[in-house]
Amino acid sequence: MSHQALAELRAVPHALICRTWRTATEATCPRTTQDNVTVRHEHHVFHNPPSSTPAEVHAALDRGELPAALDAMVGTALHGDGDWKELQDLHLRLLEHEDHQVSALAATCLGHLARVYGQLDERKVVVALRRARTLPHTSGTADNALEDMQIFLRPRRARWRRRLRTAIRPWTWI
Template identity: 35%
Template sequence: MTMRYHDPSLEHDEAVRYLATSDVSKVTEALISIGLDETNGDWAEHTCLQFIEHPDDEISAAAIVAIGHIARRFGALDMTKVTPALEQARRRSPSLSAAVNDAMDDIEMFT
Protein backbone atom coordinates (compact mmCIF):
# COMPACT_ATOMS: atom_id res chain seq x y z
CA MET A 1 0.00 0.00 0.00
CA THR A 2 1.29 3.43 -0.94
CA MET A 3 0.46 6.26 1.41
CA ARG A 4 -0.26 9.65 -0.09
CA TYR A 5 -0.66 12.94 1.75
CA HIS A 6 -3.95 14.67 1.08
CA ASP A 7 -4.53 18.23 2.25
CA PRO A 8 -8.06 18.22 3.71
CA SER A 9 -8.44 22.01 3.61
CA LEU A 10 -11.99 22.96 2.69
CA GLU A 11 -13.73 26.30 2.78
CA HIS A 12 -16.36 26.53 5.54
CA ASP A 13 -19.34 26.26 3.16
CA GLU A 14 -17.82 23.31 1.34
CA ALA A 15 -17.18 21.53 4.66
CA VAL A 16 -20.82 22.09 5.62
CA ARG A 17 -21.91 20.57 2.29
CA TYR A 18 -19.65 17.56 2.82
CA LEU A 19 -21.07 17.03 6.32
CA ALA A 20 -24.58 16.87 4.86
CA THR A 21 -23.74 13.90 2.62
CA SER A 22 -23.84 10.21 3.44
CA ASP A 23 -20.36 9.77 1.91
CA VAL A 24 -18.09 8.64 4.75
CA SER A 25 -14.92 9.90 3.07
CA LYS A 26 -16.42 13.36 2.48
CA VAL A 27 -17.70 13.61 6.05
CA THR A 28 -14.35 12.54 7.51
CA GLU A 29 -12.50 14.95 5.22
CA ALA A 30 -14.80 17.78 6.32
CA LEU A 31 -14.28 16.99 10.01
CA ILE A 32 -10.49 16.94 9.72
CA SER A 33 -10.60 20.17 7.73
CA ILE A 34 -12.78 21.74 10.42
CA GLY A 35 -10.31 20.68 13.09
CA LEU A 36 -7.35 22.08 11.16
CA ASP A 37 -8.77 25.16 9.45
CA GLU A 38 -12.11 26.41 10.79
CA THR A 39 -11.77 29.93 12.21
CA ASN A 40 -14.85 29.75 14.44
CA GLY A 41 -13.70 27.56 17.33
CA ASP A 42 -17.10 27.35 19.01
CA TRP A 43 -18.80 26.21 15.81
CA ALA A 44 -16.01 23.72 15.11
CA GLU A 45 -16.25 22.23 18.60
CA HIS A 46 -20.05 22.03 18.50
CA THR A 47 -20.01 20.40 15.07
CA CYS A 48 -17.38 17.83 16.00
CA LEU A 49 -19.22 16.97 19.22
CA GLN A 50 -22.29 16.14 17.14
CA PHE A 51 -20.30 13.81 14.91
CA ILE A 52 -18.54 12.03 17.80
CA GLU A 53 -21.93 10.39 18.38
CA HIS A 54 -22.19 9.17 14.76
CA PRO A 55 -22.80 5.40 14.46
CA ASP A 56 -19.97 5.02 11.92
CA ASP A 57 -16.69 4.61 13.82
CA GLU A 58 -14.65 6.16 11.01
CA ILE A 59 -16.70 9.34 11.24
CA SER A 60 -16.59 9.31 15.06
CA ALA A 61 -12.81 8.87 14.97
CA ALA A 62 -12.40 11.82 12.58
CA ALA A 63 -14.51 14.01 14.88
CA ILE A 64 -12.40 12.93 17.87
CA VAL A 65 -9.15 13.70 16.03
CA ALA A 66 -10.60 17.08 15.03
CA ILE A 67 -11.36 17.86 18.69
CA GLY A 68 -7.66 17.36 19.43
CA HIS A 69 -6.76 19.77 16.60
CA ILE A 70 -9.25 22.33 17.94
CA ALA A 71 -7.67 22.09 21.39
CA ARG A 72 -4.24 22.68 19.89
CA ARG A 73 -5.35 25.58 17.70
CA PHE A 74 -7.63 27.45 20.11
CA GLY A 75 -6.23 26.45 23.50
CA ALA A 76 -9.67 25.93 25.02
CA LEU A 77 -12.65 23.60 24.87
CA ASP A 78 -15.87 23.24 26.84
CA MET A 79 -14.71 20.25 28.86
CA THR A 80 -18.15 19.84 30.46
CA LYS A 81 -19.28 18.72 26.99
CA VAL A 82 -16.09 17.27 25.51
CA THR A 83 -15.14 14.86 28.31
CA PRO A 84 -18.51 13.08 28.49
CA ALA A 85 -18.66 12.85 24.68
CA LEU A 86 -15.21 11.28 24.50
CA GLU A 87 -15.94 8.85 27.32
CA GLN A 88 -19.26 7.85 25.75
CA ALA A 89 -17.50 7.20 22.43
CA ARG A 90 -14.93 5.01 24.16
CA ARG A 91 -17.69 3.01 25.91
CA ARG A 92 -19.74 2.68 22.74
CA SER A 93 -16.85 1.44 20.63
CA PRO A 94 -13.57 0.28 22.18
CA SER A 95 -11.97 0.68 18.73
CA LEU A 96 -12.16 4.46 19.32
CA SER A 97 -9.99 4.27 22.46
CA ALA A 98 -6.74 5.17 20.68
CA ALA A 99 -8.32 8.24 19.06
CA VAL A 100 -9.84 9.27 22.40
CA ASN A 101 -6.48 8.84 24.15
CA ASP A 102 -4.71 10.94 21.51
CA ALA A 103 -7.35 13.67 21.74
CA MET A 104 -7.13 13.69 25.54
CA ASP A 105 -3.33 14.01 25.29
CA ASP A 106 -3.76 17.01 22.96
CA ILE A 107 -6.35 18.55 25.26
CA GLU A 108 -4.09 18.11 28.30
CA MET A 109 -1.10 19.56 26.47
CA PHE A 110 -2.76 22.55 24.80
CA THR A 111 -5.61 23.69 27.05
Protein backbone atom coordinates in the same frame (compact mmCIF):
# COMPACT_ATOMS: atom_id res chain seq x y z
CA MET B 1 18.74 0.43 -12.39
CA SER B 2 15.15 -0.07 -11.24
CA HIS B 3 13.95 1.00 -7.82
CA GLN B 4 13.38 -2.67 -6.95
CA ALA B 5 17.04 -3.44 -7.63
CA LEU B 6 18.03 -0.46 -5.48
CA ALA B 7 15.87 -1.77 -2.65
CA GLU B 8 17.48 -5.19 -2.83
CA LEU B 9 20.99 -3.77 -2.98
CA ARG B 10 20.53 -1.49 -0.04
CA ALA B 11 18.33 -3.86 1.98
CA VAL B 12 15.82 -1.05 2.31
CA PRO B 13 12.13 -1.92 2.49
CA HIS B 14 10.52 -1.73 -0.94
CA ALA B 15 7.81 0.68 0.20
CA LEU B 16 10.42 3.29 1.15
CA ILE B 17 12.05 3.13 -2.26
CA CYS B 18 8.66 3.26 -4.00
CA ARG B 19 7.69 6.31 -2.03
CA THR B 20 10.72 8.22 -3.29
CA TRP B 21 10.36 7.10 -6.93
CA ARG B 22 6.61 7.32 -7.19
CA THR B 23 4.91 10.14 -9.04
CA ALA B 24 1.62 11.60 -7.94
CA THR B 25 -0.28 9.92 -10.77
CA GLU B 26 0.83 6.34 -10.05
CA ALA B 27 -1.68 4.32 -8.06
CA THR B 28 0.09 0.99 -7.89
CA CYS B 29 3.66 -0.21 -8.11
CA PRO B 30 4.70 -3.57 -9.56
CA ARG B 31 7.14 -5.60 -7.51
CA THR B 32 8.71 -8.93 -8.42
CA THR B 33 9.27 -11.33 -5.54
CA GLN B 34 12.03 -13.90 -5.27
CA ASP B 35 9.74 -16.45 -6.93
CA ASN B 36 9.44 -14.17 -10.00
CA VAL B 37 5.81 -13.39 -9.20
CA THR B 38 4.74 -9.82 -9.88
CA VAL B 39 2.76 -8.32 -7.02
CA ARG B 40 0.93 -5.03 -7.26
CA HIS B 41 0.49 -2.96 -4.14
CA GLU B 42 -0.79 0.49 -3.38
CA HIS B 43 0.84 3.33 -1.52
CA HIS B 44 -1.07 5.73 0.68
CA VAL B 45 -0.09 9.35 0.27
CA PHE B 46 -0.73 11.97 2.92
CA HIS B 47 -2.41 15.15 1.79
CA ASN B 48 -3.39 18.08 3.92
CA PRO B 49 -7.08 18.80 3.27
CA PRO B 50 -8.07 22.37 2.43
CA SER B 51 -9.94 24.59 4.82
CA SER B 52 -13.65 23.87 4.97
CA THR B 53 -16.80 24.81 6.84
CA PRO B 54 -19.33 22.85 8.90
CA ALA B 55 -21.82 23.28 6.04
CA GLU B 56 -19.44 21.43 3.71
CA VAL B 57 -19.14 18.59 6.24
CA HIS B 58 -22.91 18.25 6.49
CA ALA B 59 -23.32 18.47 2.70
CA ALA B 60 -20.76 15.71 2.11
CA LEU B 61 -22.39 13.48 4.74
CA ASP B 62 -25.83 14.10 3.24
CA ARG B 63 -24.55 13.12 -0.22
CA GLY B 64 -23.00 9.99 1.26
CA GLU B 65 -19.48 10.93 0.19
CA LEU B 66 -17.49 9.64 3.14
CA PRO B 67 -13.96 10.56 1.91
CA ALA B 68 -15.08 14.13 1.17
CA ALA B 69 -16.76 14.36 4.57
CA LEU B 70 -13.65 13.11 6.36
CA ASP B 71 -11.45 15.61 4.49
CA ALA B 72 -13.89 18.40 5.31
CA MET B 73 -13.88 17.41 8.99
CA VAL B 74 -10.10 17.62 9.17
CA GLY B 75 -10.18 20.86 7.17
CA THR B 76 -12.48 22.47 9.72
CA ALA B 77 -10.26 21.48 12.64
CA LEU B 78 -6.79 22.14 11.26
CA HIS B 79 -7.07 25.56 9.71
CA GLY B 80 -8.63 27.57 12.51
CA ASP B 81 -11.22 29.29 10.34
CA GLY B 82 -14.47 30.06 12.06
CA ASP B 83 -15.85 30.04 15.56
CA TRP B 84 -14.32 27.41 17.84
CA LYS B 85 -17.64 26.88 19.64
CA GLU B 86 -19.44 26.07 16.39
CA LEU B 87 -16.67 23.66 15.36
CA GLN B 88 -16.65 22.07 18.81
CA ASP B 89 -20.40 21.48 18.65
CA LEU B 90 -20.06 20.04 15.14
CA HIS B 91 -17.44 17.50 16.20
CA LEU B 92 -19.31 16.65 19.39
CA ARG B 93 -22.38 15.79 17.28
CA LEU B 94 -20.24 13.80 14.85
CA LEU B 95 -18.71 11.90 17.76
CA GLU B 96 -22.09 10.11 18.01
CA HIS B 97 -22.38 9.45 14.25
CA GLU B 98 -23.31 5.90 13.23
CA ASP B 99 -20.28 5.55 10.92
CA HIS B 100 -17.23 4.45 12.91
CA GLN B 101 -14.75 6.40 10.78
CA VAL B 102 -16.67 9.64 11.26
CA SER B 103 -16.98 9.22 15.03
CA ALA B 104 -13.31 8.26 15.44
CA LEU B 105 -12.17 11.21 13.34
CA ALA B 106 -14.45 13.54 15.29
CA ALA B 107 -12.51 12.63 18.45
CA THR B 108 -9.23 13.36 16.69
CA CYS B 109 -10.59 16.68 15.45
CA LEU B 110 -11.51 17.69 19.00
CA GLY B 111 -7.84 17.22 19.90
CA HIS B 112 -6.87 19.36 16.89
CA LEU B 113 -9.27 22.07 18.02
CA ALA B 114 -7.59 22.12 21.44
CA ARG B 115 -4.23 22.61 19.74
CA VAL B 116 -5.32 25.19 17.16
CA TYR B 117 -7.60 27.36 19.32
CA GLY B 118 -6.16 26.70 22.78
CA GLN B 119 -9.63 26.64 24.27
CA LEU B 120 -12.62 24.33 24.43
CA ASP B 121 -15.60 23.89 26.71
CA GLU B 122 -13.77 21.27 28.75
CA ARG B 123 -16.80 20.03 30.68
CA LYS B 124 -18.74 19.12 27.55
CA VAL B 125 -15.80 17.75 25.62
CA VAL B 126 -14.29 15.67 28.43
CA VAL B 127 -17.63 14.06 29.23
CA ALA B 128 -18.21 13.21 25.56
CA LEU B 129 -14.68 11.86 25.06
CA ARG B 130 -14.86 9.74 28.21
CA ARG B 131 -18.11 8.28 26.90
CA ALA B 132 -16.48 7.68 23.51
CA ARG B 133 -13.54 6.01 25.24
CA THR B 134 -15.84 3.16 26.26
CA LEU B 135 -16.61 2.28 22.63
CA PRO B 136 -14.11 0.00 20.90
CA HIS B 137 -13.93 1.95 17.63
CA THR B 138 -13.25 5.32 19.31
CA SER B 139 -11.33 4.36 22.43
CA GLY B 140 -7.85 5.07 21.03
CA THR B 141 -8.71 8.33 19.33
CA ALA B 142 -10.67 9.53 22.35
CA ASP B 143 -7.65 8.81 24.58
CA ASN B 144 -5.42 10.75 22.19
CA ALA B 145 -7.83 13.67 22.14
CA LEU B 146 -7.93 13.76 25.95
CA GLU B 147 -4.12 13.77 26.02
CA ASP B 148 -4.08 16.60 23.47
CA MET B 149 -6.43 18.57 25.67
CA GLN B 150 -4.13 18.06 28.66
CA ILE B 151 -1.11 19.15 26.68
CA PHE B 152 -2.56 22.15 24.85
CA LEU B 153 -5.17 23.43 27.31
CA ARG B 154 -3.23 22.78 30.51
CA PRO B 155 0.46 22.70 29.49
CA ARG B 156 1.89 23.27 32.99
CA ARG B 157 -0.24 20.52 34.52
CA ALA B 158 0.72 18.11 31.73
CA ARG B 159 4.41 18.86 32.26
CA TRP B 160 4.15 18.14 35.99
CA ARG B 161 2.19 14.93 35.39
CA ARG B 162 4.90 13.73 33.02
CA ARG B 163 7.60 14.51 35.59
CA LEU B 164 5.66 12.74 38.33
CA ARG B 165 5.12 9.67 36.14
CA THR B 166 8.83 9.55 35.36
CA ALA B 167 9.73 9.82 39.05
CA ILE B 168 7.33 7.04 40.00
CA ARG B 169 8.44 4.67 37.23
CA PRO B 170 12.25 4.52 37.46
CA TRP B 171 12.59 2.22 34.42
CA THR B 172 11.68 5.24 32.25
CA TRP B 173 14.90 7.00 33.27
CA ILE B 174 16.90 4.79 30.97
